[in-house]
Amino acid sequence: xYSVLICDDSMVARKQVAKCLPQDWEVAVHFAxxxxxxxxxxxEGKGQLLxxxxxxxxxxxxxxxxxxxxxxxxxxxxxxxGDIQPEAHERVKSLxxxxxxxxxxxxxILEAVLNEHKIRLKAGEESEDxxxxxxxxxxxxxxxxxxxxxxxxxxxxxxxxxxxxLPIPNVNLIEVSELHMMLTDxxxxxxxxxxxxxxxxxGVSGEALFILSDSSFGDVAxxxxxxxxxxxxxxxxxxMDAASILIGTCLSGLGEQLDMGFSxxxxxxxxxxxxVSELIAANRLKWRRTLAIELSYGLEGYSVQCxxxxxxxxxxxxxxxxxxxxLLED
Amino acid sequence: MSQSxxxxxxxxxxxxxxxxxxxxxIVVLDKQFNVKVWNGFMExxxxxxxxxxxxxxxxxxxxxxxxxxxxxxxxPVFELKTRAFMTxxxxxxxxxxxxxxxxxxxxxxxxxxxxxxxxxxxxxTVENICMMIYDVTDVAESxxxxxxxxVSVSEQSERTTKIHSLDKI
Numbered sequence: 001x002y003s004v005l006i007c008d009d010s011m012v013a014r015k016q017v018a019k020c021l022p023q024d025w026e027v028a029v030h031f032a033x034x035x036x037x038x039x040x041x042x043x044e045g046k047g048q049l050l051x052x053x054x055x056x057x058x059x060x061x062x063x064x065x066x067x068x069x070x071x072x073x074x075x076x077x078x079x080x081x082g083d084i085q086p087e088a089h090e091r092v093k094s095l096x097x098x099x100x101x102x103x104x105x106x107x108x109i110l111e112a113v114l115n116e117h118k119i120r121l122k123a124g125e126e127s128e129d130x131x132x133x134x135x136x137x138x139x140x141x142x143x144x145x146x147x148x149x150x151x152x153x154x155x156x157x158x159x160x161x162x163x164x165x166l167p168i169p170n171v172n173l174i175e176v177s178e179l180h181m182m183l184t185d186x187x188x189x190x191x192x193x194x195x196x197x198x199x200x201x202x203g204v205s206g207e208a209l210f211i212l213s214d215s216s217f218g219d220v221a222x223x224x225x226x227x228x229x230x231x232x233x234x235x236x237x238x239x240m241d242a243a244s245i246l247i248g249t250c251l252s253g254l255g256e257q258l259d260m261g262f263s264x265x266x267x268x269x270x271x272x273x274x275x276v277s278e279l280i281a282a283n284r285l286k287w288r289r290t291l292a293i294e295l296s297y298g299l300e301g302y303s304v305q306c307x308x309x310x311x312x313x314x315x316x317x318x319x320x321x322x323x324x325x326x327l328l329e330d
Numbered sequence: 331m332s333q334s335x336x337x338x339x340x341x342x343x344x345x346x347x348x349x350x351x352x353x354x355x356i357v358v359l360d361k362q363f364n365v366k367v368w369n370g371f372m373e374x375x376x377x378x379x380x381x382x383x384x385x386x387x388x389x390x391x392x393x394x395x396x397x398x399x400x401x402x403x404x405x406p407v408f409e410l411k412t413r414a415f416m417t418x419x420x421x422x423x424x425x426x427x428x429x430x431x432x433x434x435x436x437x438x439x440x441x442x443x444x445x446x447x448x449x450x451x452x453x454x455t456v457e458n459i460c461m462m463i464y465d466v467t468d469v470a471e472s473x474x475x476x477x478x479x480x481v482s483v484s485e486q487s488e489r490t491t492k493i494h495s496l497d498k499i
Contacts, residue, residue: 155410225402236420241403248412266443266464267415 005047035059065095145169148253194270355463441470
């Protein structure tokens, strides 16, 4: 059952908030008197949704948001507070809160916010909302990626003199939150490094994401014939070079299948944790789900592990589907 | 000369003019790294006229460019027809040009983003590559300022938390 945690130092306020939860919403309600208790409860799995007050003893709402952010706790936060200064709104939003509701909370407002952020799904909506992709279309994308990969693999093998284990492309519609997790993972683990690069064709746009595990740097550097010692600067260079080769060959292969040419923007290093979350946060409202083609490469005889993810915008899919329609016909 | 020939020639003329005046450095290199095209941006910033660089090897003109590195960088461009990129974060510049704004700019030289792109000939092979040099000094400057600001802010917040915890004791 979905768990809701209400955190407020005032017992009256806690009860009032609990009463405002939608009547027909089956949830387990838990309470916390301050931030420290809330964090503990979330850790115990008692707070998929946190309704948070700001002014509290021991650990106030801001500190709680900070702690949730720092420890990457899996919870959605809605702040309920009497502090109606615009700055307070801004501050809690920047700390990761989904919404701000002014005290005293009213049932219809709370319900509207819950619906807006898809926290509480109306009956029947749940299954519909799951990302899904027509199997036939998925097959087509998988197939064109396979062909593009084959060409790219051949190119790579020739330039690097290694055998490339061709990955099976994983085609999916993914949600923003999933991408967010993926990117946060990249930024968090110091064991991987990432690069993203925008690409653009007529009516089709998207972004390529290249993620290389840090243990692979030495091997990749050797394959690229880099003789210098692999320090930070060289690592960045290796990352850039490997990314442009893989992204470039795949894109030209895909472009050939789709009968369009892609131009590529300048690659951007996804290193700092902050820039990653900001990157996605800024885009949060613009798109909800996107077509993702995931490729996981391995190279024979080397311990190289890298992932390449192509993300296409939703609008691009229409154009691509039209271009690929001939493959769908029997 | 027929009318259409003249029109073609005129068109070629303004196309060349555009290439010459666009505010991006454009250099075309052949497989031996001889300079084939050197546009106005490159001319103004380097002080070298196209006549001084044409058909001369890039590495002779700019001895500070690390030859094995650059050759390695261009290999996939020639062989795989993929683009290669260099960012200012990785290497602040390839050509050491002075800052476009010598008076108000805070950096001494121009930060550059560079794209190497294949030029595919009619027979499908890549005999020449195009190097595009973008001036990203402003971006680099503001990013550096932002980073130093972030450092000072985090230092300050560390200090205040320390004071707070002392208060509690």
